[in-house]
Amino acid sequence: MAEINDLMAFVSVVQAGGFRDAARAGDISASGLSAAVRRLETKLGVRLLNRTTRSVAPTEAGQRLIERLAPALTEMEAALDVLNGFRDQPAGTLRLNVPAGVSRTVLPPIVIGFMQRYPDIRMEIVVEDSFVDVLSAGCDAGIRYDERLEQDMIAVPLGPRVERFATAAAPAYLDARGRPQHPRDLLAHDCLRGRFASGAMPLWEFERDGEVVRVDPSGPLVVSPGGAFDLKIHAAVSGLGVIHLYEELLRPHLDSGALEPILESWCQDFSGPFLYYPGRRHLPAPLRAFVDFVKAATPA
Structure with a gap:
């Protein structure tokens, strides 16, 4: 049982990407997890994890062990889960x-x-x-x-x-720069863009009456998705440029008038x-x- 517990500790550290995150997820101390992995490495005679001050990753031996353990752990979880029926x-x-x-x-x-x-x-x-x-x-x-x-x-x-994209900007920005009438007009505007972790920067896509238009505008701000949504929305409300985002994320500012929708007939619905x-x-x-x-x- 002690060996199984150490194996489970090793798997949890790999899945969480570190001792601290694994400890938070498993209600156990990081030092306890570290001791369990050290015991397992000592017993097996190989290093299972490469540790640095910033990251933890399995060695080649550790990766092989994870791959072989995965089916067995899945079966163990399924066996224990049967008890949920009671x-x-x-x-x-x-x-x-x-x-x-x-x-x-x-x-x-x-x-x-x-x-x-x-x-x-x-x-x-x-x-x-x-x-x-x-x-x-x-x-x-x-x-x-x-x-x-x-x-x-x-x-x-x-x-x-059904969800929808919305394109919008602060009224003061549009008063100063003009209101786009066609998606290609955005090429003359400051646009607030997003970039995925892969480095890809998705084009802005619009559609009306079967005509699809994709534009690649530029602007003063590029952010990654996630928490940076708030930064991009705040920048748009502050008048820095045009934003193109899920309508529900912009809804409070559209309703309050802090953002004014543009190109509404071009904005796409999606599933x-x-x-x-x-x-x-x-x-x-x-x-x-x-x-x-x-x-x-x-x-x-």
Whole structure:
């Protein structure tokens, strides 16, 4: 049992990417995890982790061990999860990987309702805009839009089925610089852009009456998604330029008049997000409960 505990400690550190994050997730001290990994390395006679002051990553031997352990750990989790069938309420941990926009606009009412319904389930939300392998990331499921879903995954609609982009700027900015009448007019404006972690800077896409226009405007500010959404929105409200973002993120400022919508007839609708997870026969009880909750809460 001691060896199993040390193996589980090693796996948790690798999945979390460090001792501190693993300690927070597992309610155990970082020093306890470090001691467990050292014991395991001593017993096996090989180094399993490369440690620096900034990061922890598996060695080649550690990666091989993780790959061989993964199926066994999945079976162990499934075996323990069978006991959930004897509970009045499912219990355990549900780990979701979600993009920043969804975490701010779609997920809050769903998570609150779910946790009120299932108080014995603990949720861990990892906010990440790049596409990831949810299993390799140590998550049970992910949320993404349909163009970014991985093949061979089960996808369940979640939240509003139609969302919309909005393009807007502060009234004072538009009074000074003019109001664009066509998407190509944006090339003469200061535009507030976003860049993915991969380095890609998505074009701004518009559509009207079957005509699709993609523009690559420039401007004074480029931010990464996530928490930087707030910075970009604040910059737009302050009159620094034009913003093109999910309408729900801009809604409070559009309603207050701090931002004025432009090119409304060109702004695209797009399908809402999906909860996706591996199509395996046995779902952990927390994930099964969440899937059922989402299906019941999402409009057809």
